[in-house]
Amino acid sequence: MHYDAIILGAGAAGLMAAAVAGQRGRRILVLDHADAPGKKILISGGGRCNFTNIGTAPDRFLSANPHFAKSALRRYTAADFLALVEAHGIAWHEKTLGQLFCDGSARQIVIMLLDECDRGGVRIELGQPITDVAHADGRFRVRHGGLTHEADRLVIATGGPSIPKMGATGFAYDLARRFGLKVVEPRPALVPLTLGGEETLFRSLSGVATEVVARCHKAQFREAALFTHRGLSGPAILQVSSYWRHGDAVTIDFLPDMDPDWLIAAKRATPRLSPRRALATHLPDRLAETLADRLALAPDLAGCTDKALRAATDRLSRWSFTPNGSEGLAKAEVTVGGIATAELSSQDMQATRVPGLYAIGEAVDVTGWLGGYNFQWAWASGWACAQTL
Ligand code: FDA
Numbered sequence: 143m144h145y146d147a148i149i150l151g152a153g154a155a156g157l158m159a160a161a162v163a164g165q166r167g168r169r170i171l172v173l174d175h176a177d178a179p180g181k182k183i184l185i186s187g188g189g190r191c192n193f194t195n196i197g198t199a200p201d202r203f204l205s206a207n208p209h210f211a212k213s214a215l216r217r218y219t220a221a222d223f224l225a226l227v228e229a230h231g232i233a234w235h236e237k238t239l240g241q242l243f244c245d246g247s248a249r250q251i252v253i254m255l256l257d258e259c260d261r262g263g264v265r266i267e268l269g270q271p272i273t274d275v276a277h278a279d280g281r282f283r284v285r286h287g288g289l290t291h292e293a294d295r296l297v298i299a300t301g302g303p304s305i306p307k308m309g310a311t312g313f314a315y316d317l318a319r320r321f322g323l324k325v326v327e328p329r330p331a332l333v334p335l336t337l338g339g340e341e342t343l344f345r346s347l348s349g350v351a352t353e354v355v356a357r358c359h360k361a362q363f364r365e366a367a368l369f370t371h372r373g374l375s376g377p378a379i380l381q382v383s384s385y386w387r388h389g390d391a392v393t394i395d396f397l398p399d400m401d402p403d404w405l406i407a408a409k410r411a412t413p414r415l416s417p418r419r420a421l422a423t424h425l426p427d428r429l430a431e432t433l434a435d436r437l438a439l440a441p442d443l444a445g446c447t448d449k450a451l452r453a454a455t456d457r458l459s460r461w462s463f464t465p466n467g468s469e470g471l472a473k474a475e476v477t478v479g480g481i482a483t484a485e486l487s488s489q490d491m492q493a494t495r496v497p498g499l500y501a502i503g504e505a506v507d508v509t510g511w512l513g514g515y516n517f518q519w520a521w522a523s524g525w526a527c528a529q530t531l
Contacts, residue, residue: 143169143171143291144169144292144293145169145170145171145291145292145293145294146163146168146169146170146293146294146295146531147163147168147169147170147171147293147294147295147296147297147531148170148171148172148173148282148284148291148293148295148296148297149170149171149172149173149297149299150172150173150174150272150275150284150296150297150298150299150300150313150317151172151173151174151297151298151299151300151301151314151503151505152172152173152174152176152179152180152266152268153174153179153180153181153182153183153299153300153301153503153520154180154182154183154255154503154517154520154521154524155299155301155502155503155504155505155519155520155521155523155524156172156174156297156299156300156502156503156524157172157179157180157252157255157256157258157259157524158255158520158521158524158525158528159297159299159502159524159525159527159528159531160172160259160262160264160266160528161255161258161259161261161262161264161528162258162262162524162525162528162529163262163527163528163531164259164261164262164263164264165258165261165262166262166528166529166531168262168528168531169263170259170262170263170264170265170531171264171265171266171267171291171293172259172264172265172266172267173267173268173270173272173284173286173291174266174267174268174269175268175269175270175271175272175309176268176269176309177268177269178268179252179255179256179266179268180251180252180255180256181308181309182301182305182308182310183248183251183252183255183517184248184249184252185248185308186248186517187243187244187248187514189247189248190243190244190245190246190247190248191243191244191247191248191250191251191517192237192241192242192243192513192514192517193223193227193234193242193243193244193251193514193517194220194223194224194242194514194517194518194521195220195239195240195241195242195513195514195515195518196220196221196224196236196240196242197239197240198215198219198220198240198514198515198518199215200212200215202510202511202513202515203215203508203509203510203511203515203519204331204384204385204478204508204509204510205483205507205508205509206326206482206483206484206507207483207484207507209488210483210486210488210507210508211488211508211519211522211523212488213488213489213526214488214491214519214522214523214525214526215518215519215522217522217525217526218521218522218525218526219522220242220514220518222521222525223517223518223521224242226254226258227244227251227254230250230253230254230257232244232245232246232250232251232254233245233246239365239513240513240514241513241514242514267286267287269287270286270287270288271286272284272285272286272313273285273286274290275296275317275320277296277321277496277499280294280497280498281293281294282294282295282296282498282499284296294498295498295499295500295531296498296499296500297500297501297502297527297531298314298317298318298481298499298500298501298502298505299314299501299502299503299505299524300313300314300317300505301314301503301504301505302314302328302476302477302480302504302505303328303471303477304330304331304333304471304474304475304476304477305471305472305473305474306471306472307472310471312328314480314481314501314505315328315480315481315505318481318485318501318505321493321495321496321499322495322496323481323482323485323493323495323496323501324481324482324484324485325479325480325481325482325507326479326480326481326482326507327479328477328478328479328480329387329477329478329479330383330468330469330470330471330473330474330477330478331383331384331474331475331476331477331478331509332380332381332383332384332474332475332476332512333380333383333468333469333470333473333474333475334370334372334373334374334375334379334380334383334468334469334473335373335374335375335379335383335386335392335463335465335467335468335469336372336373336465336466336467336468336469337372337373337374337463337465337466338466338467339466341373341463341464343432343436344369344373344374344432344463345369345370345371345372345373346428346432347369347428347429347432348369348370348371349368349369349370350368350369350426350428350429351366351367351368351369351376351426352366352367352396352425352426352429353365353366353367353378353398354366354367354378354394354395354396354398355378355394355395355398356378356379356381356382356392356393356394356395357382357392357393357394357395358382358383358385358386358390358391358392358393359385359390361381361382361384361385362382363377363378363381363382363511364378364398365377365378365381366378367379367394369429372469373465374392374463374465377512378394379392380475380512381511381512383468384476384478384509384511386465386468388467389464390464390465391462391463391464392462392463392464392465393460393461393462393463394460394461394462394463395458395459395460395461396425396429396433396458396459396461397424397425397455397458397459398459400424400455400459402452402455402456402459403452403455404455405417405420405443405446405451405452405454405455406448406451406452408420408443409443409444409446409448409451412443413442413443413444414442414443414444415442415443416434416441416442416443417434417437417439417440417442417443417446417454418430418431418434418435420443421433421434421458433458433461437454437457437458439451439454475512475516476504476509476510476516477504477509478507478509479507479509480504480505480506480507480508480509481501481505481506481507482507483506483507483508485501486500486501486506489526489530490526490527490529490530491506491523491526491527492527492530500527500531502520502523502524502526502527503519503520503523503524504516504519504520506523508523
């Protein structure tokens with residue numbers, strides 16, 4: 143059978159593009175090597191899928207071209223996706239910071255997308271590797287499960303390589319390169335960072351979490367940071383990890399709400415208090431102990447000069463860690479980098495040099511913050527692409 147379009151990847155972006163194009167009357171085939179569709183959706187948001195963010199705005203995305211995502215995000219918004227979710231009777235709630243989750247299970251989102259695909263007469267073939275992709279005479283031919291399928295258009299929606307044990311691969315990048323498209327160097331993002339050297343001392347705090355402001359370059363996030371047996375995690379750290387590169391420092395403000403002179407005020411009020419106890423009034427005990435040890439102040443506040451206390455609060459507001467790495471693709475929620483946006487039309491995600499070839503979702507060099515932004519990009523880029531399939 144001849145198709146209007148073949149979509150490679152039955153994930154978030156691929157299913158969205160298939161459903162919308164199918165409902166526009168296009169004959170669509172979706173191919174995937176996984177034995178089930180939407181596997182990353184199923185494990186997302188702790189099984190409840192943080193399916194969008196009502197605060198979606200282009201500045202919450204990383205890309206070599208920060209303007210690229212604007213058009214798609216404007217044309218298919220978080221409100222549009224929410225309307226779809228509601229039309230399917232899926233109950234939802236806002237958790238924090240505009241993050242919308244299913245009340246029930248992420249499976250509801252997969253079922254919704256499959257139902258939408260069904261309405262569009264989309265054919266989905268799973269569980270076989272894609273063994274060949276060819277392009278000749280304006281036609282794309284894809285070999286999957288021993289069959290060759292043919293279409294006028296081909297959509298790369300095979301995502302990024304984070305969490306390979308779920309079947310994630312760098313297939314999108316290899317295929318894009320074969321078509322002569324550039325790929326912005328991919329690296330793990332939304333990923334825990336690891337500490338080595340002297341900073342391994344902080345590993346003894348494994349399990350301790352506190353609200354901080356974490357900064358890396360110009361990015362800063364106020365959320366929880368978590369110490370782990372390998373280094374640092376928690377939402378604030380995952381967020382800055384997307385901006386982090388080897389050799390960069392991450393600075394943490396452990397007491398973002400405190401006045402710079404609070405320790406001096408504490409000395410006036412309670413001179414016999416130890417620095418550790420003073421810190422423990424605002425921080426978890428074990429963290430207060432470790433930070434106080436490292437600040438190496440006198441045993442009580444009375445024994446500390448005002449200058450030393452001011453220096454201590456300065457350090458607490460700009461504690462610098464230099465991670466020696468990250469936990470890598472095995473633990474990364476997404477991959478930054480990907481198929482260069484310079485190769486694609488921001489209107490419909492079509493490759494400017496290869497008419498009929500499209501790339502959508504995480505495969506493209508557009509990466510959202512933690513909090514539902516990556517799915518919103520998958521929906522919006524899938525929807526934009528479907529308009530011209
Ligand atoms: P996606 O990865 O969804 O789909 C790609 C598809 O291509 C898969 O079905 C895969 O099997 C297939 N494929 C890959 N290689 C192939 C090959 N060689 N041949 C054939 N098929 C191939 N985001 C968010 O906004 N909110 C959240 O709550 C979460 N939570 C979350 C948790 C965890 C643990 C992870 C790992 C990720 C998230 N994310 C998230 C990120 C989100 O899952 C991700 O950004 C989207 O799934 C990307 O959608 P895509 O359709 O681009 O790729």
